[in-house]
Amino acid sequence: MCSGVVRGRGSQSSSTYLNRKVKKTALKMYLYLMLLVFICDGFRVLGPPGPLIVQLGDSVMLPCFVETPLSLEDLEVEWKRIDSETLVHLWQDGESQPESQNQLYHERANFFPEEIAQGNFSLLLTDVTSKDAGGYKCTVYTKLDSGETLIEIKEMGG
Structure with a gap:
């Protein structure tokens, strides 16, 4: 048994x-x-819940951030126009790369380097023109993953 x-x-x-x-x-x-x-x-890239309404000649902040800060090693942030793939701003190798951006955005699209470590990749676009209306994409790349958010700028009264 x-x-x-x-x-x-x-x-x-x-x-x-x-x-x-x-x-x-x-x-x-x-x-x-x-x-x-x-x-x-991985991580989620967040932006505004709806379109950003801006008056011509004003400045507008295009929000782009992650909830948890990322390692700065191999971090790359790319801002592009959705319609044309035009490069608006590039953060690579620990700094902005103004020589890479389209001439239309030279000295008008600015990053906040001191905010990068906190996971804030927002872009300040100054002296907005009617050509700036439309869609933008903020893409964040790390060694292991990537994420993006879409932002739309609408002209006030347009």
Whole structure:
């Protein structure tokens, strides 16, 4: 007849040994899954809930941020027009790259370098013209992931 408890060498029952083994395996699987979720989930890039209404000649802040600050290592932030893929502003290698941006935005599209470490990648666009109306895309790249948000500028009264 079987008693249900098998004793091996030592005083520990096989069911106790099995329980410990299962718990260790479950813990390893849990930690692996949490790491996988962290890597796959990455980060979310956030922007305004609706279009930004601006008067010609004024300045407008185009919000772009992440909820949790990212590592600055290999961080790249790219602002582009949606309709034409025109490069409005580029943050790369730890600094703005004004030589890369389209001439229409030279000295009008400004970043806030001191805000980057807090996860704020907003762009200040000054002296807004009718050509500035339309869609913009803020894309944030890290070594492992990327995310983007879309922003629309509408001309007041337009």
